[in-house]
Every structure is written in structure tokens, then in C-alpha cells.
Amino acid sequence: MAARPAEIESGGTGPARRRLAPAERTPQILAAALEEFAERGYAGASMAAAAARAGVTKGLIYHYFPGKADLFKAVVRSCVQPVFSEAERMIAAFEGPKAELLRGLIELAYDRVTAERRERVLFKLILAEADRFPELAAFYNAEVLSRGLALVGNVLRAGAASGEFRPEAADAVGLAPVLLAPAIMASIWQMMLGEERAPDLAAMRRAHVDLVLRGLLQAPGPGAPAPPKRLR
Amino acid sequence: MAARPAEIESGGTGPARRRLAPAERTPQILAAALEEFAERGYAGASMAAAAARAGVTKGLIYHYFPGKADLFKAVVRSCVQPVFSEAERMIAAFEGPKAELLRGLIELAYDRVTAERRERVLFKLILAEADRFPELAAFYNAEVLSRGLALVGNVLRAGAASGEFRPEAADAVGLAPVLLAPAIMASIWQMMLGEERAPDLAAMRRAHVDLVLRGLLQAPGPGAPAPPKRLR
DNA sequence: TTGCTTATCGACCGGACGGTCAATAGCTGG
DNA sequence: CCAGCTATTGACCGTCCGGTCGATAAGCAA
Incomplete structure (x- = not known):
């Protein structure tokens, strides 16, 4: 498993034996x-x-x-770089109620957890080595976390400004990380415990979206306590 | 820093030089x-x-x-063992509205983040080494995560049964991890980024409690959309 | 004091690892 | 076809690490 230097490897077009650019x-x-x-x-x-x-x-x-x-x-x-293009495209292209956009973002985060094991492991690596590589932590903060928080924060503020969300939703500083955290933790638990022992991904996603929309949506009328208009 | 085998160390009563039990x-x-x-x-x-x-x-x-x-x-x-005694004592001794209990548990989790750096680092360690020590992951699952989820889950179900929470709160399988995750992630971010660059702890806690209670409480009357009756 | 138990040391081993470097051989422009 | 550039090798070095083991001495019981 670790003896021959150049042999069969990452199969592809031509195994690229020697003298590559x-x-x-x-x-x-x-x-x-x-x-x-x-x-x-x-x-x-x-x-x-x-x-x-x-x-x-x-x-x-x-x-x-x-x-x-x-x-x-x-x-x-x-x-780490290409992860955000998808979400940013999504936000840029989206038109419609902010609640739908927010729900889409949350579900995108959970889907991201299901796919691409590599990215998950990389996050774990960054976490584990953050104190030995301060600039790595700074990089993660600038390129990943801040970007994600800004994404969610903009949606929150837009929804609050338009009156679709309660005014408290504009407190993006506290709320945005709270909204992102469950998806990230779901990813971490999946890594640590494996699919079968970790908290159920679908159940978390459902409860998460439900909780967020219940907690953020402006009550439509003075009568009912904001039923979540049967989301998905 | 690493040359003398037996010398001045963990100061205390007697430096305990040799032949300890x-x-x-x-x-x-x-x-x-x-x-x-x-x-x-x-x-x-x-x-x-x-x-x-x-x-x-x-x-x-x-x-x-x-x-x-x-x-x-x-x-x-x-x-890892002694961490849970506090929460379990709290739940056992508590009498009053489940919303207050739930708020207390969430705030306890955030406070835990502020104190005892050791426990935080240990969590990171477990996470980082989980795949190399499967039984360690199993141990964390059984002794930490499952216990925490059960704690929150019981409160949720009790609140739903008493009618204090919306019936959806009984979906503890999905909801409990969603409620725990932000506190844990707050801890992780604190470790990775340090106090000044990580998301603001107090703001997260405030937004978290507000979101959860807004999203879970049964609306008191047909008029207002469940104002969080100025907690604390 | 004597002698047994065992906590404690310190020297040692095989190996793996990060890193270096001179030599080699595959491309490419002329 | 040649010559030069450089991608690539493989052997090498000093170090450190996990683990072993015989020797030593601290404490205790008699």
C-alpha cells in the first residue's frame, strides 16, 4: 500500500507517468x-x-x-474556494418571498452535508489544526464563515425590511450563526458517528426549517398564530 | 521546556517528588x-x-x-463524565413553565462555552480523532450526545404534552439536535477563531433563545403573535 | 534494622519522518 | 537531431518518537 513510487494511480485519461507540466x-x-x-x-x-x-x-x-x-x-x-459559488448564484438569481429563499439556503446547507465527503473532512481538519495555523483560521473566517454569515444576514435583513419577517430578524449578528449552526453540526455529527448513529439528517432539516420559519415569519393576520403555510 | 524529568511542576502541597501511590x-x-x-x-x-x-x-x-x-x-x-450532573440536577429540581426550563438549559449550554477551556478542547480532540478511535466516537455518542439530546427531548415532549408548546415540539428527534447545535457551534467557533473574531456569544444566545421560544410557544391568545414576554 | 515490593528512572532500539541534494531522463525549441 | 531546461528520482541525514528493560531506591511490614 505504500511501496511503489510510480505505478497505477488516480485513473483517468493517461495515467500521466512522467514529466508532466x-x-x-x-x-x-x-x-x-x-x-x-x-x-x-x-x-x-x-x-x-x-x-x-x-x-x-x-x-x-x-x-x-x-x-x-x-x-x-x-x-x-x-x-474551500468553490463552495460558495452555488449559494451566491442562488441568491442572486432568486426572486420571490424571502422565506422561500431562506428555506432554500438552509436546505442547500443540509444537502451539502450529504454530498462530498471531502469538504466535510476538510472542515474537521481546519478545526483541528486551527491553533497550529492561525492564518488558516483567519482564512476560514474570511473566506467561509464570514461569507456564509453575510449571505444569510442579507436575506434576514431584506426580509425584515420588507416586513415579511419580524423586525427582530434584522439582528443578523446573533441570528445568522444560530441559523447556520445546526447544518454545520449535522455535518460534524455525520463525520463523527456515521450515518446510522448520528442525529437523523432529514428530521433535523424538517425541524430546523419549521422552527426558523415559525420563529421569523410575521403573523399574517391577528387571528391565527402564524401557521407555516405547509412548507414542503 | 522539556529537559528536566523531575523538577518544579504542578505546584500544590508537596511537589510530590517520588514514590507516590x-x-x-x-x-x-x-x-x-x-x-x-x-x-x-x-x-x-x-x-x-x-x-x-x-x-x-x-x-x-x-x-x-x-x-x-x-x-x-x-x-x-x-x-467527559462529570459534565452532565449540573444539567441533570437542574432538570430534576425545576418546577415551573417548560419554556423557562428550556431557556435555562440553552443558556446553561452557552455558559458552559465561556467556562472551562479544557472541555472545549477535549471536544475538538474527540472530533478530530473519532475515525481513528471508533470506540471513542461511540463513547461520545452514548455518554454525551445521547444524554444531551434526551435531556432536551424530554423537556420538549413535556412542554408539548402540557400544551405549553406547539404539538410539533414533540418531534424531538429532529428538534433536539437543532436546539443544541448553535451552542456547540458557538463553542467550536470560539476555539477556532478566538473570542474577538468568533460570532458574538451574547448575541447568539439572545437570538437563539428568542427564536426558539417564538417558534415553539403556543400563542397565548388570538390577538398577538406570541410575544416572548420579556424574558430575564 | 532488614528485606521485600514496586514505583521510578534512564539508557537503549528500530523505525519512520521531514527535509536535502546530486544525478538522471523526458520534453521542447531550434 | 541536438542541446538545454527542468521535472523527477532515489539515496541520504539528523532527529525524534513509541516502546522495552534492567537497574535503582523509596516506602512498608516485620
Whole structure:
């Protein structure tokens, strides 16, 4: 499992045996390193093993990256960036009641949990290594958390301004993280405990959407206490 | 910082230089190992360093624990147990509206985040090492998460049965994790980003309690949409 | 005091790891 | 077809780590 340097590996077009252009080899190394870091953690990961996963030798990695820490940061950077394009497109394109948009965002977050194990593991990695890499924590804060909070916060403020949500919904500073947290924790529990022992994802999503909309929607009339107009 | 085996250490009564009874040395080693694991992670922690923190040598640790993995598990076990006594006492002793109890539990969770850095770090450790120690994940599930969910779930069902909460509150399977998640995530963000960059704890707590009570309370009368009767 | 038990030390081992470097061989422009 | 550039290798180094073990001495019982 870790002896032959260049052999069968990440199958694709041509197994790319030798002398690849840096633009082609770099992503191979990054992908292999992501696997290695995800499986063994930062300290537990071995440069030689990461190299073997990529079908190269350790020396070559040092030709592309100055050291282990830099490789780690490069892996993180290469993976976190594209996550938000989807949500941002969604918000930009959406027209309709803010409640529907908010519900869509929450459900998108839960769906994200179901898909792409890699991203989940990466989050765990960032969390675990945050104190050893302060700039990594700063990066996560700027590129992931702040962006997510801003996304939700804008929807909240827009809904409050339009009168669709209760005015308290404009308190995005406190509310936005509260709305994001359950989806993230669902992801974490899935990682820790596995699908069968972790809290039920579908039930969480249902209860989450219901709770949020109940708690935020302006009561339509003075009579009924804001029934959630049967959402999905 | 890591050269003298037995010297000045955890100050107290007598620095306990040599030949302690196992009942006295074991907790010293566990405490030192907790510090070491918390600072460097499982793979990054060094047995010799943990020993030095306890003022002993590596060999002695192997006299008390068969190996690194066993030491790690012993550390976790020794720390997680007492966390729940407070909440359980609180629930057992409480009489009054379930909404107040639920609010108290949520605020207790947030307060727990502010205090005792050790427990937070330990949670991070468990999360980071869960896949390498499946029985550790199982232990966390049984002794921490399940207990916490049951706690909240019982309150929810009781409130729904008494008519104080909306009947949907009885869906504890989905709702309980949704209610716990923001407090846990607040703790995680505090660890990752530090007090000043993480989402504001007080604002989260306020928004969280407000959202939950708004979303769960049965509307008192047909007039107002359940104002949260100025809590606290 | 004597002698047994055992907590404690400190030296040691095999190996793995991060990192370095000179040598090699695959491409590409001419 | 050649020559030069550089991607790639593989051997190497110093270090540190988990784990072992025989020697030592602290405490206790008689």
C-alpha cells in the first residue's frame, strides 16, 4: 500500500507517468495530499505517503512546495474556494418571498452535508489544526464563515425590511450563526458517528426549517398564530 | 521546556517528588496528558513531553498505561463524565413553565462555552480523532450526545404534552439536535477563531433563545403573535 | 534494622519522518 | 537531431518518537 513510487494511480485519461507540466502535476499532488491529510490528520500525514498517492516521490513534492505546512495550506485553499459559488448564484438569481429563499439556503446547507465527503473532512481538519495555523483560521473566517454569515444576514435583513419577517430578524449578528449552526453540526455529527448513529439528517432539516420559519415569519393576520403555510 | 524529568511542576502541597501511590500519581499523569494532547493533538503529542509535564519520565507512564492509545482514552474518559450532573440536577429540581426550563438549559449550554477551556478542547480532540478511535466516537455518542439530546427531548415532549408548546415540539428527534447545535457551534467557533473574531456569544444566545421560544410557544391568545414576554 | 515490593528512572532500539541534494531522463525549441 | 531546461528520482541525514528493560531506591511490614 505504500511501496511503489510510480505505478497505477488516480485513473483517468493517461495515467500521466512522467514529466508532466506543473499545471497538471500540481492538482494531482493537491488531491493526493487532501486524501492523506483527511485520513491521518496533519501531524499523522506523511509526505512520502502523500507522494505515493499521487504516484510520485517525496522529493518532487518539495520541488513544488517548500514544506509540509505550505502543502497543507495549499490543499485547504484549493478546496474551500468553490463552495460558495452555488449559494451566491442562488441568491442572486432568486426572486420571490424571502422565506422561500431562506428555506432554500438552509436546505442547500443540509444537502451539502450529504454530498462530498471531502469538504466535510476538510472542515474537521481546519478545526483541528486551527491553533497550529492561525492564518488558516483567519482564512476560514474570511473566506467561509464570514461569507456564509453575510449571505444569510442579507436575506434576514431584506426580509425584515420588507416586513415579511419580524423586525427582530434584522439582528443578523446573533441570528445568522444560530441559523447556520445546526447544518454545520449535522455535518460534524455525520463525520463523527456515521450515518446510522448520528442525529437523523432529514428530521433535523424538517425541524430546523419549521422552527426558523415559525420563529421569523410575521403573523399574517391577528387571528391565527402564524401557521407555516405547509412548507414542503 | 522539556529537559528536566523531575523538577518544579504542578505546584500544590508537596511537589510530590517520588514514590507516590498510584492513586495519586495517576491523576497527575492524566492531567498532564490532557494538556499535551490538547496542545498538540493525538499524533502530535509526545509521551515524553506528557511525562515531563507530570514531572516523571516516559518509562513511568508505560508502567501505568499500556500505550499511547490507552492513555488517550483514559484521558477522555476521565474528563467527559462529570459534565452532565449540573444539567441533570437542574432538570430534576425545576418546577415551573417548560419554556423557562428550556431557556435555562440553552443558556446553561452557552455558559458552559465561556467556562472551562479544557472541555472545549477535549471536544475538538474527540472530533478530530473519532475515525481513528471508533470506540471513542461511540463513547461520545452514548455518554454525551445521547444524554444531551434526551435531556432536551424530554423537556420538549413535556412542554408539548402540557400544551405549553406547539404539538410539533414533540418531534424531538429532529428538534433536539437543532436546539443544541448553535451552542456547540458557538463553542467550536470560539476555539477556532478566538473570542474577538468568533460570532458574538451574547448575541447568539439572545437570538437563539428568542427564536426558539417564538417558534415553539403556543400563542397565548388570538390577538398577538406570541410575544416572548420579556424574558430575564 | 532488614528485606521485600514496586514505583521510578534512564539508557537503549528500530523505525519512520521531514527535509536535502546530486544525478538522471523526458520534453521542447531550434 | 541536438542541446538545454527542468521535472523527477532515489539515496541520504539528523532527529525524534513509541516502546522495552534492567537497574535503582523509596516506602512498608516485620
